[in-house]
Structures are given as C-alpha cells and as structure tokens.
Amino acid sequence: MERSDNMKNKNIKDLIALVLLIFFIIGVHSVYKTKLVSSNDQKKVDNKSNVKFDKKNQTNIKKVSPVKDREFTGNNLKYNSESIPILYYHSIDYEKGNELRVPKGKFREQMKYLKDNGYTTLTLNELYNFLAYNKPVPNKSVVITLDDGYKDNYENAFPVLKEFGFKATVFMITSSINNEKDFLTSSELKQMDSYGMDIESHTVNHDKLDRLTYDKQIQTLKDSKEFLEKLLNKKIKYIAYPYGKWNESAIKALKTEGYSMAFTTAGGWANKDQGIYTLHRVYVSEKYGMNEFKRRLTNSNYENTNK
Template sequence: MRKKKSKKVTKKRSQKTYRSLLFPRLTIMSLLGLLLFGIFFQRSPTIKLQSNIQTLPKTLTLRREATPTQTVLPEKKPHALIAKALADDSKPQEYCINVPILFYHHVQPIAEAMVLGHAQFTVDSEIFRTQMEYLKANTYTAVSLDSIVDAIINRRSLPSKPIALTFDDGFADMYQYAYPLLKQYGFIGNFAIPTGLLGATDYMTWDQVTEIARDQNMRVYNHSFMHAGLKYISKDEVSDEITIAQKDIQEKLGLRSNIFVYPFGEYNQQVLEELRSHGYIAAASTLPGILQCESELMFLRRIRIGNVPLSFYGL
C-alpha cells in the first residue's frame, strides 16, 4: 500500500512540474506570436489596405459634415530663368553686329613658301586672287577695323555685306602679292605691323609700309614692337612693346590708331590693362567667329583663311 501511494505522489508531482514548466513556455510563445502578428500587421500592405478601407467611410463622413475652411495658397513666383529674362528685357540690349574679319599671314606662290618654310601659314597668291574675285562677285564690301569699332560704339550702319581683310606681321610678300590685288579689286586692307621687325629679312621696309599707309584704302595698326608674346613678359616689357610701336607709327607714318592687333592672338589681364592705359579701345584677336559685340571690343573675332574657297567659311 505504501508503495502505491508513493507512486501516486510521484506522478502528481511530475504533472505539477510539467504544468509549471509548460505554462511559462506557452505564455512566452503567445507573447512572441502576438509580437510577430503586430509586426506583420504593420508591414503587410494587404492588412494595412483593409484597415484603411474600413476607416475610409468614417473619414469621408467627418469631412463632409465639417465646416469648410478657405485654404490660402502660397503666392506663385516665376521661375528664376523667366524672372531673369523679364528683368533683362527692361535693360538695353548689348549691341552686336555680324562682320567677318578674315586674317592672313603670308600671300605668295606656295612653292616659294615651301622653300622658306612657312607653307602652313601661306595662302597661295593665285588662290588669294580667286578669293578676292569671289568677294567682288558676291557684292561684299571691304571695311576697316576702325569702321567696325565705330559702328559698334556709335550704333552706325555699315555698308551692305561688310567684310574686313587683315594681314598680320608685315611680311614682304604682303607688299609684293596681297597689296596689288587689293588695289586691283578696290578693297580696303588692314595691315598689322610689328615696327621693330621692318627692314629685316622677309619683312617689309619702312618705305613700303609708308606707301601702303598713304593709300586711302589701306590702314596700318600696331602689332607690337618685336612681335612678342605679351602674356609671357613683364608689365614694363608689355608697356614698351605697345608704346614703342605706337610712337614709330605716329612719327614715321603720321598715324594714331586706338586699335591693337595681338601678336599670336595672345593676351591676359595685364595686357588688357596696359592697352587701356595707353588709350586703346579695341583689339583684334584670333578667336573664331563673326559676331562682334560691344562688350568684346578688346577681343574682335577673326577667321584664319587657308587655301580653300571662301565659301568653305560660310561666306
């Protein structure tokens, strides 16, 4: 009998122990289940959508019954670019004109240029002749750099189909080949002269430049004294390059121009300041293009011409 009781007591104790262990586990599992359900509820778009659908009628009813209030919309402002355009319209527009300015370095038979080693900078004299014929046949009017600058500053009209012909560096072939053809076709020529090189081999002499300067259709401009790269030298040297050539042209030719032609087409802020300090109001660069603007008078655009028809350049 005692043995049976001990077995029953042991069985009851084991059942209690099992229940005591099972209950916390069930509780923990229930809590975990609720937690996972909550996370799923929040993340599940389906359940979220059903919740929204269930509350949607109440939301609509409340809004319909509420007293409507006036909504103040923010003032619309024009887009920044539109505002800038509107502001610009109220200001005077910059004055610009379309004038092609052609420039040449050498004009001579190409065979001669090959011997002298500058064929890449040369327009064959016969091709140059056909180019002048083309301009004449297409009713272009050759003008001076002075006329272009004056037209921009003073809003003056230029002749129909204006074009400027410029010749840099004062080489002897300009006098021998280009100058006679300019006279033959009645065109104005603009010669940029580095005065310190005149009389040297392959350069014009002062007598030849004087003859050109006395021709009413020709113009002579300052191209520095020794054709120096102005942006690579000191301020004092820049000043000398400008003023010595300016003095030579004034004393030997009786001319005073306020237009400069950059050697190599190069310049920097120091060069611009020196030119302005000596009274120059415009300068010819080697920047490509034909649009000449008031704000860019110190950078007049030019087109370098080669051994091709002028129609190649859109003329």
C-alpha cells in the same frame, strides 16, 4: 741774198705751221665742246624723263582717295546686334607645306569672289564705329587683315587689293621694319598707307603679351605705337595680339597707351558681345579651298578647327 730768202721761207713755213696749229686747236676744242653739249643735253633729257616718271608716280598716289569714314545709308544695312567676319591672313606667297602662306592666285580668287558678290571691305575705323556706336554698315561687310607685315603683303597682296579697290589692314611687327629682308620697309609702308591701306600695331618683337610683366607690356605697346605714328604721321589705335595671346593686364596696358580695339586669333565672326579688346577673326589658310572660304565667310556659326 740767198740767206735772206732762206730766212724768209723759214718764217713763212713757221707762220703756216702756227696757223695750222691754231686751226687744229680750234678744231679739237669745237669737237670737245660739241660732245660736251651733247652729253649735257642727254643728261637733261634723262633728268627730265626721271622727273616725269617721279611726277607720274606721285600723281598716281595722289589720285587715290585717302581713307575716310563712310556713312552708310539706305537698305540692306546691319547694326551691331549682328556679327561681321574679319578675315585674317599672314603671308601671301607660296611655300609647300606652309599653311600660313596663301598663294597670290588663291588670294586673288578669294578677293574676286568678294567683289563679284557685292561685299564691302570696312576700315578698322568703320568697324570700330559699328561696334562701339552702332553706326550701320552694309549687310555684306567684311574686314581684311594681314598679320606680321611680310614683304609679300606689298608685292603680292597690295596689287590685288588695289585692283579690286579694297580696304585692308596690316598689323606690323615694328622691329622688323628695314631690318629683316622678308618684312616690309618704311618706304613700302608709307606707300601702302598713302593708298589707303591701314597700318597698325603687332607689338615690337611679336611679343606674347600674356608672358610679359605689366611694365614690359606697356613698353612694347608704347614703342610700337610711337614708331608707327612717327613713320606714318597718324594715330595708331588698333592692335592684333601676336599668337592671339593676351590677359587682363594686357588689356589694361592697351587702354593706358590709347589703343581702342584689339583682335585675337579666336575663330569666328566678331561682335560687340566679345568685348572691343577681344574680337574674334576668321582664319584663312592655304589648305582651304573656295568652298571652305565661302562657308567661313557666309556662316557666322561655322565650326573653326584651325586658328
């Protein structure tokens, strides 16, 4: 009888232990499930936040009007018997002793002057139509260009240009894209293009065209053009000569490859008499103060001693 009671008590204890084990397993599973659900919920929240952020950025890009050729009418217009200043910059940053690098603060001051004084920044298409077809533009018209395609064009110049709603063009060395840390990347170029910044050719390797054979001129002009056209899904029609170097062979190669207009580093305002493939520009240096900037901007006959 005593043995039977002991067996009974042992069975009860085993049953209790089994029940407790089951409850323990259920408890652990519930805690794990709660944590898993919480983690997944947080991931969903994070993912939703990222989606919202991406959509917000995409919306901001779409809100910006694409570049369109404007038709200018009314009073205070000029025709292609007159000239237009084409400003040209390189790097928008600071480096002591480097006149090619215009600090962002100085660049903004210059852009603010243009805005405050009623200047219209033209696209290269609008400039071409003015020079080639005599389509009128506002009297206070200016073209903004940046040579080489430095990363600071995106980091420093781009925000200022957007702030004032200005058009501008970057002449890009295509071999530098995604390959050199101080130059623009393909994603940066795409974003700038989506906001209305014009990206055009500056050859493949910043080539001095006057030192190349005709075949090599054709090659660098073709390769840089095709690269940018594939990247940006648009036609590339314009170029700035690296170092301002060109010859008649280069102009022939430009025409063969479908370029419509080209820019030198010769100082002065641009006009049709210079020729559509040898247009002058107004150099902007770090060492110039606002008075010199205004003089070059407002005086088509300024004496240019720095190119």
